[in-house]
Amino acid sequence: MVKAEAEILIQAQGINQTWGSRHVLQNIDLAISENEIVTIIGPNGCGKSSLLRILLGLHTPDSGKVTRRKGLRIGYMPQNLRIDDRLPLSVTGFLMLAPGARKARVQEWLERLSITALATQPVQRLSGGEWQRVLLARALLIEPHLLVLDEPVQGVDIQGQRELYKLLPELRNELGCGIVLVSHDLHLVMAATDRVICLNGHVCCSGHPDQVSISDEYNSLFGHQLVVPEIVPELAHYTHHHDHKHCVDGHVEGSEECDHVDPVNSAVNKERKHD
Numbered sequence: 001m002v003k004a005e006a007e008i009l010i011q012a013q014g015i016n017q018t019w020g021s022r023h024v025l026q027n028i029d030l031a032i033s034e035n036e037i038v039t040i041i042g043p044n045g046c047g048k049s050s051l052l053r054i055l056l057g058l059h060t061p062d063s064g065k066v067t068r069r070k071g072l073r074i075g076y077m078p079q080n081l082r083i084d085d086r087l088p089l090s091v092t093g094f095l096m097l098a099p100g101a102r103k104a105r106v107q108e109w110l111e112r113l114s115i116t117a118l119a120t121q122p123v124q125r126l127s128g129g130e131w132q133r134v135l136l137a138r139a140l141l142i143e144p145h146l147l148v149l150d151e152p153v154q155g156v157d158i159q160g161q162r163e164l165y166k167l168l169p170e171l172r173n174e175l176g177c178g179i180v181l182v183s184h185d186l187h188l189v190m191a192a193t194d195r196v197i198c199l200n201g202h203v204c205c206s207g208h209p210d211q212v213s214i215s216d217e218y219n220s221l222f223g224h225q226l227v228v229p230e231i232v233p234e235l236a237h238y239t240h241h242h243d244h245k246h247c248v249d250g251h252v253e254g255s256e257e258c259d260h261v262d263p264v265n266s267a268v269n270k271e272r273k274h275d
């Protein structure tokens with residue numbers, strides 16, 4: 001849980017990003033504190049990874065400001081990291097490439113993440129779930145103040161997802177770090193998360209999963225991802241009040257900006273029936 005005196009690790013203010021005719025990020029404000037787990041959710045293409053890249057300092061937005069705590073160490077687990085098949089690289093060898101990595105720490109993290117058996121495996125032969133864990137170990141090796149995970153359960157089976165959801169709050173408690181997850185997968189939201197930020201161009205809403213309650217509007221945005229809570233209790237769906245509708249480019253319907261028609265995304269959005 002976030003302590004009252006928790007320090008802000010990173011803060012984004014008034015972030016705007018336009019690509020072509022798409023105003024992908026619209027005036028985004030966001031702050032993440034130490035000991036806090038924040039999940040950013042939103043449909044495909046709503047700008048989650050773009051926002052993340054801006055937070056990480058990998059991309060400068062059209063406007064807005066990102067402030068990081070002095071000396072902030074960020075451990076980043078990317079959505080995809082492909083290693084050339086021709087490169088002979090074991091898991092340990094790969095982890096030793098992390099900045100400042102020491103053998104003893106690598107072994108500790110392999111053990112902590114229950115992947116010691118993979119130490120000598122070539123990285124190219126790992127399953128999706130194993131590779132995600134190795135990427136997590138790599139992000140943890142820099143002893144981060146802020147852990148940034150871009151869709152960490154991609155390619156991971158349900159059991160692996162459960163384990164990761166269980167692990168994240170444990171890591172937060174052990175390291176005292178902030179964690180931000182980025183996902184379009186509704187399931188992730190039910191990982192022990194302190195705060196959910198729903199992004200769809202702008203911040204549609206944010207709050208504790210319990211504070212943002214069931215609504216028809218939310219189901220029309222994410223309903224296709226719902227899981228049955230009785231079957232997978234940890235994955236019971238998150239819902240929120242969605243008190244406005246979106247036009248095809250993500251702007252709020254009726255707003256000044258909502259007269260763009262994006263011919264490509266228009267068809268996709270209609271298909272998804274999101275509002």
Ligand SMILES: Nc1ncnc2c1ncn2[C@@H]1O[C@H](COP(=O)(O)OP(=O)(O)OP(=O)(O)O)[C@@H](O)[C@H]1O
Binds near residue numbers: 043044045046048
């Ligand atoms: N460097 C770029 N140049 C042009 N367009 C970009 C660039 N980066 C992202 N986009 C566009 O911005 C939109 C948002 O992309 P982004 O990857 O941030 O979305 P996302 O929410 O992470 O999507 P997903 O859930 O599918 O991973 C997409 O339409 C994408 O094509």
